Amino acid sequence: MPKLFAALLFAGMLPFIAGCRSAEAASSGEVKFRRFFCWGVPNTEANARKYAEAGVTDIEVKNRKQFDLARKYGMTPYWKCFTPAGPYPQVVTPEEEKYFAYISGRDLDPKMPKAERLKILHRRRIEKQHRYGGEQVVEVDTQSKPIPCFVSDDGLRLTREKLDKLMKDAPEGVAGMFLDFIGYTNHHGCFCEKCLAKYRKFLAGKKLADTPESKKLFYREKLVDYYNAVITYIKSKHPAWKIALHIYPDFRDDHLYGNRIKADYCHQTVAWYFKWEEPKIRKYTKSVVGHAKDFYPHAEGIPFLGLSTDESSSLGYKTPADVERELKIILSAGGRTLSVCSGSAIIEPGYHEVFRKYCGKASPR
Numbered sequence: 001m002p003k004l005f006a007a008l009l010f011a012g013m014l015p016f017i018a019g020c021r022s023a024e025a026a027s028s029g030e031v032k033f034r035r036f037f038c039w040g041v042p043n044t045e046a047n048a049r050k051y052a053e054a055g056v057t058d059i060e061v062k063n064r065k066q067f068d069l070a071r072k073y074g075m076t077p078y079w080k081c082f083t084p085a086g087p088y089p090q091v092v093t094p095e096e097e098k099y100f101a102y103i104s105g106r107d108l109d110p111k112m113p114k115a116e117r118l119k120i121l122h123r124r125r126i127e128k129q130h131r132y133g134g135e136q137v138v139e140v141d142t143q144s145k146p147i148p149c150f151v152s153d154d155g156l157r158l159t160r161e162k163l164d165k166l167m168k169d170a171p172e173g174v175a176g177m178f179l180d181f182i183g184y185t186n187h188h189g190c191f192c193e194k195c196l197a198k199y200r201k202f203l204a205g206k207k208l209a210d211t212p213e214s215k216k217l218f219y220r221e222k223l224v225d226y227y228n229a230v231i232t233y234i235k236s237k238h239p240a241w242k243i244a245l246h247i248y249p250d251f252r253d254d255h256l257y258g259n260r261i262k263a264d265y266c267h268q269t270v271a272w273y274f275k276w277e278e279p280k281i282r283k284y285t286k287s288v289v290g291h292a293k294d295f296y297p298h299a300e301g302i303p304f305l306g307l308s309t310d311e312s313s314s315l316g317y318k319t320p321a322d323v324e325r326e327l328k329i330i331l332s333a334g335g336r337t338l339s340v341c342s343g344s345a346i347i348e349p350g351y352h353e354v355f356r357k358y359c360g361k362a363s364p365r
């Protein structure tokens with residue numbers, strides 16, 4: 001059959017095929033995620049098999065054994081996860097410092113048994129509506145662990161050192177690297193002397209007044225610049241590597257800024273650990289997918305879903321039915337790729353079946 005005729009015939013049939021497929025898919029639950037990133041590691045043969053059965057396609061590995069397991073079960077391995085480096089912890093406001101000390105239990109006896117300590121911390125975090133780096137619901141919320149001031153890592157000296165160490169043992173055949181935890185302890189900026197000096201220079205250079213809007217512009221620019229500098233450095237050593245990152249912690253009032261980063265796979269939250277309403281999940285999914293290429297044409301926006309399966313944790317709790325509901329919303333909003341943390345939740349009984357249904361293949365590779 002001549003190619004042109006075949007193409008025309010096929011094009012003519014498209015609405016029919018598409019119509020059939022969508023009606024059929026909707027009734028049989030056939031619409032599935034085609035790519036599934038897992039923020040867990042395949043540490044045993046049994047786990048690796050379960051992840052593959054759940055439909056995981058891309059996964060972090062931390063050693064040779066995990067690398068081999070990922071490959072054996074047909075998953076794409078990423079070599080370790082980079083978190084930011086800097087000369088000292090970020091500086092927050094006195095009010096934020098007080099909150100941080102309370103929810104991180106700085107006042108508690110270091111010799112206190114771990115279980116008892118955790119119970120107190122969960123109670124405090126629930127009381128203070130701590131959101132673990134997700135969108136805050138109260139005016140003051142911070143991370144529970146300090147993040148280094150990456151803005152002050154001049155010339156990327158400490159960052160390059162850390163990256164060199166991470167990349168040194170990468171086995172031949174890894175697909176790339178994960179990045180996480182790049183952001184501000186208080187979600188909006190670091191107020192150390194070096195950052196403040198850079199901020200003043202920024203204002204003078206752009207002839208801007210010192211306003212909340214200027215601060216937001218400056219700290220977002222520093223954040224995006226750091227991400228891009230890290231990615232440029234990794235790719236200078238491994239040009240073929242792909243970079244998958246999770247936008248975390250949240251940057252206040254500008255949650256979906258991730259498309260400004262030249263990552264290959266930018267995971268942005270569409271459903272945090274704490275349950276969100278359907279319209280919000282839908283809106284965020286559409287934005288993450290639809291605006292992924294606004295700044296970089298090669299970038300892919302990956303909808304991220306936070307999942308805690310522990311009912312007693314202050315990190316929220318979702319049942320398998322909750323997860324199914326969220327996956328259906330993401331799919332119906334046009335999401336066809338997915339990223340989940342914690343990864344180990346994917347293979348827990350009850351949850352595993354849900355992921356298999358929406359992400360798994362008929363017969364795992």
Ligand SMILES: [Zn+2]
Nearest residue numbers: 149190192195
């Ligand atoms: Zn700083």
